[in-house]
Amino acid sequence: MSALLLRDLRKTYGNRLEALKGVDLEIPEGEFFALLGPNGAGKSTLISIVSSLVNKTSGRVEVCGYDLDRDREAAKRCIGLVPQEVNFNQFEKVANIVINQAGYYGIPRREAIVRAERCLRQVDLWDKRNVVSRQLSGGMKRRLMIARALVHDPRLLILDEPTAGVDIEIRHSMWEFLRSVNRRGTTVILTTHYLEEAENLCRHIAIIDHGRIVVNRRMQELLAEVQTQRYTLELKYPISQVPVIEGYAVEREDAYTLIAEVPPEGGVHGLFTRLAAQGIEVQGIRNGSSRLEQYFMRLIAESGDRDGAGAAA
Ligand SMILES: Nc1ncnc2c1ncn2[C@@H]1O[C@H](COP(=O)(O)OP(=O)(O)O)[C@@H](O)[C@H]1O
Ligand SMILES: [Mg+2]
Known part of the structure; x- marks a missing residue:
């Protein structure tokens, strides 16, 4: 019940x-x-x-x-x-x-x-x-x-x-x-x-x-889910196919760009190692964040505002 x-x-x-x-x-x-x-x-x-x-x-x-x-x-x-x-x-x-x-x-x-x-x-x-x-x-x-x-x-x-x-x-x-x-x-x-x-x-x-x-x-x-980070990877050479990497969800944005979901266990380092093993070289990385993280950041910001207002009152 x-x-x-x-x-x-x-x-x-x-x-x-x-x-x-x-x-x-x-x-x-x-x-x-x-x-x-x-x-x-x-x-x-x-x-x-x-x-x-x-x-x-x-x-x-x-x-x-x-x-x-x-x-x-x-x-x-x-x-x-x-x-x-x-x-x-x-x-x-x-x-x-x-x-x-x-x-x-x-x-x-x-x-x-x-x-x-x-x-x-x-x-x-x-x-x-x-x-x-x-x-x-x-x-x-x-x-x-x-x-x-x-x-x-x-x-x-x-x-x-x-x-x-x-x-x-x-x-x-x-x-x-x-x-x-x-x-x-x-x-x-x-x-x-x-x-x-x-x-x-x-x-x-x-x-x-x-x-x-x-x-x-x-x-x-x-x-x-919160600990899983979404990264944008800029590649040195173009790729035509999405690499399959165990433990990571990888999508191709364009020939030079991949989006990867990186769980805490493997980390970014593990991802790079596995990409390199497939001949894919990363030359830049941008850190996106999960949808949840965005929620939390807003929650924290809003409760911060509120606490601030309370302290000022
Ligand atoms: N008695 C009330 N009369 C009119 N509006 C109310 C009343 N109580 C709450 N509200 C409004 O309803 C919304 C939700 O408020 P509330 O349930 O107190 O949220 P929380 O507890 O998450 O801070 C707010 O916009 C608040 O101003
Ligand atoms: Mg309340």
């Missing part, structure tokens, strides 16, 4: 802004899934719809087999959500925030207290249980939201940019914790605009851009 199934999901804000333009996505149970995309791509919109915070315009959403239109309450119970912005009552004590959340799911208070202790210990906030939550640091607030999201034992944990603004040390310990949650069988979906984060944590990645899924791959395949 899928932890999450989206079919032709669309969202228009007001009557103009199409934030989601027909998203299809299927995430199996047990997956650790990254939704990567620049600011404004539609990540939070997607997550808010799945978590019933925002209404979809059209399309189908199923959470752990429950259709959002028919079984909304059951679907909601399957999800633990860590939203992008802090949304708890900052004047409430840490422990109460978690205990009250359990109450929303109908968990009796005595049981809620036990669970709150377990969740707060897991995120290293047990010491802070009697502190008014406003006094927590940014990283602690985020961990509190994670504890709160886990108190009803959701099958699907969804985190919207969980490490935005969290310093590197805490980020790494959060990664470790999320891995352990996933190892215990919980499906984890997170959004991020850090490729590095997706790369470190997730087994599957989808890239969303302007409301559309543009890439949806196993992380390992994706990395292999």
Whole structure:
């Protein structure tokens, strides 16, 4: 069964802004899934719809087999959500925030207290249980939201940019914790605009851009593809036939030009050696880049812009 199934999901804000333009996505149970995309791509919109915070315009959403239109309450119970912005009552004590959340799911208070202790210990906030939550640091607030999201034992944990603004040390310990949650069988979906984060944590990645899924791959395949470089080779002498070289995809652009896809294992050096063995001499090389790399460069540039704007504000 899928932890999450989206079919032709669309969202228009007001009557103009199409934030989601027909998203299809299927995430199996047990997956650790990254939704990567620049600011404004539609990540939070997607997550808010799945978590019933925002209404979809059209399309189908199923959470752990429950259709959002028919079984909304059951679907909601399957999800633990860590939203992008802090949304708890900052004047409430840490422990109460978690205990009250359990109450929303109908968990009796005595049981809620036990669970709150377990969740707060897991995120290293047990010491802070009697502190008014406003006094927590940014990283602690985020961990509190994670504890709160886990108190009803959701099958699907969804985190919207969980490490935005969290310093590197805490980020790494959060990664470790999320891995352990996933190892215990919980499906984890997170959004991020850090490729590095997706790369470190997730087994599957989808890239969303302007409301559309543009890439949806196993992380390992994706990395292999990114590492495969496309080079343009200028030849010393013209060739009439495309050389066949094992392990490399080679195309002929014209008599003096070849385009070669170079995987990381063989490298450019391996390619040159094999070409030379066929009597082909290369006199110049230009480094193109893969389509994915172009996406990533844009993603990085756009999130850089955004971080810059944030720092300036
Ligand atoms: N409540 C809203 N009303 C109107 N437009 C919105 C609202 N929320 C988001 N948007 C717009 O929808 C687009 C997608 O936003 P969002 O889902 O927040 O993207 P992301 O989380 O990837 O940064 C953006 O253009 C954003 O300005
Ligand atoms: Mg967002």
